[in-house]
Amino acid sequence: MIPHLDLKLVNEPYLEELQAAAARVIASGRYIGGGEVERLENAVALRCGVPHAVGVANGLDALRLILMAYKVMGMLADGDEVIVPANTYIASFLAVSQAGLVPVAVDPDPVTMNLTASGVRDALTERTKGVMPVHLYGRVAWSDELARVATDHRLLVVEDCAQALGARSGVAGLFDSRMAGGLGHAAGISFYPTKNLGALGDGGMVLTHDAELARTVRALANYGSTERYHNQYIGLNSRLDPIQAAMLMVKINHLDEVNRRRAEIARKYSSGVVNPLIELPLMPAGDGLECVWHQYVVRVPEHRDRMKLYLDARGVGTDVHYPCPPHLQPCYRELKHSPLPVAERLAGEVLSLPIGQYLSDEDVDTIVNLLDNFR
Numbered sequence: 001m002i003p004h005l006d007l008k009l010v011n012e013p014y015l016e017e018l019q020a021a022a023a024r025v026i027a028s029g030r031y032i033g034g035g036e037v038e039r040l041e042n043a044v045a046l047r048c049g050v051p052h053a054v055g056v057a058n059g060l061d062a063l064r065l066i067l068m069a070y071k072v073m074g075m076l077a078d079g080d081e082v083i084v085p086a087n088t089y090i091a092s093f094l095a096v097s098q099a100g101l102v103p104v105a106v107d108p109d110p111v112t113m114n115l116t117a118s119g120v121r122d123a124l125t126e127r128t129k130g131v132m133p134v135h136l137y138g139r140v141a142w143s144d145e146l147a148r149v150a151t152d153h154r155l156l157v158v159e160d161c162a163q164a165l166g167a168r169s170g171v172a173g174l175f176d177s178r179m180a181g182g183l184g185h186a187a188g189i190s191f192y193p194t195k196n197l198g199a200l201g202d203g204g205m206v207l208t209h210d211a212e213l214a215r216t217v218r219a220l221a222n223y224g225s226t227e228r229y230h231n232q233y234i235g236l237n238s239r240l241d242p243i244q245a246a247m248l249m250v251k252i253n254h255l256d257e258v259n260r261r262r263a264e265i266a267r268k269y270s271s272g273v274v275n276p277l278i279e280l281p282l283m284p285a286g287d288g289l290e291c292v293w294h295q296y297v298v299r300v301p302e303h304r305d306r307m308k309l310y311l312d313a314r315g316v317g318t319d320v321h322y323p324c325p326p327h328l329q330p331c332y333r334e335l336k337h338s339p340l341p342v343a344e345r346l347a348g349e350v351l352s353l354p355i356g357q358y359l360s361d362e363d364v365d366t367i368v369n370l371l372d373n374f375r
């Protein structure tokens with residue numbers, strides 16, 4: 001039996017280190033904020049080439065706090081539009097809506113499955129104030145053209161980096177970083193347990209090149225308070241727990257090797273599978289760092305659901321990211337959008353294969369053989 005993802009196996013190699021780190025936090029008496037959180041903020045900021053990082057409760061909060069902060073800073077206003085890829089996880093949309101802004105869904109490129117510059121350009125209106133590139137499945141959504149359209153139209157670029165920590169763009173970002181999370185003005189990260197860098201519970205982080213944005217996010221996440229018992233904004237409570245920061249500090253030291261092993265598994269799939277019913281994901285050029293393979297997603301036109309059942313019956317778990325795009329969810333039935341044929345087609349064709357770093361070469365061979373014998 002090979003499940004789609006086994007979180008126990010993900011964390012098993014670090015068991016003793018994690019236990020020691022948890023014991024340290026328990027003994028410290030400091031259960032909110034403090035050095036554990038600061039250390040992780042510094043480590044993630046350094047890794048992504050950004051000057052500021054703020055630990056928050058989860059990835060959705062990270063994104064929505066960025067947008068809320070831009071509002072209190074006067075850079076966004078109620079009803080402003082933020083362009084989002086139509087095939088993303090719904091959290092990208094929710095962050096925009098919850099900040100009182102309007103998500104504008106744009107069809108992705110069918111090959112990279114990411115937002116494109118021309119898609120963004122076609123969706124621009126006089127209310128467009130931001131764009132949220134989502135590095136879906138761990139693949140960097142960035143290009144010179146995307147940077148140009150954002151700069152030309154003075155768009156705030158908020159990366160949804162929930163799936164791509166450790167990935168690196170082939171071309172320059174807006175500032176001096178090429179790392180996912182450092183490409184735009186700000187980025188939201190998720191440490192949800194299934195992500196490549198996952199906590200043992202919820203967690204998230206805001207990254208930014210802008211000191212004022214970082215300060216404002218920190219205040220908004222702390223009841224809108226800039227100093228104790230002085231509340232500047234109508235904020236919320238959104239914090240990264242020290243115990244999760246300590247877990248993540250153990251695991252961040254292994255992130256590169258995790259990402260490398262996932263890339264190795266991806267290459268094994270891509271060189272092994274020859275079944276013409278299955279369309280393989282694009283392999284990144286160059287050093288391969290443009291994708292950290294949060295998911296290895298194949299497309300199976302016509303036969304996706306049948307193939308999922310076939311693999312299930314043979315002990316291989318798969319998942320679908322995502323079966324229904326946000327604009328077709330009941331909560332967005334009022335959302336106006338242009339036709340989104342690519343996102344709607346992808347929802348019926350995508351299938352995520354197991355890609356956990358703990359998979360053995362034999363596991364991968366087993367899955368490749370099953371895929372090639374599917375008729």
Ligand SMILES: *Cc1c(COP(=O)(O)O)cnc(C)c1O
Nearest residue numbers: 058059060089091092162190192
């Ligand atoms: C996981 C994820 C989020 C949300 O992160 P949470 O920590 O679960 O709130 C947002 N966007 C994308 C693309 C994600 O994959």
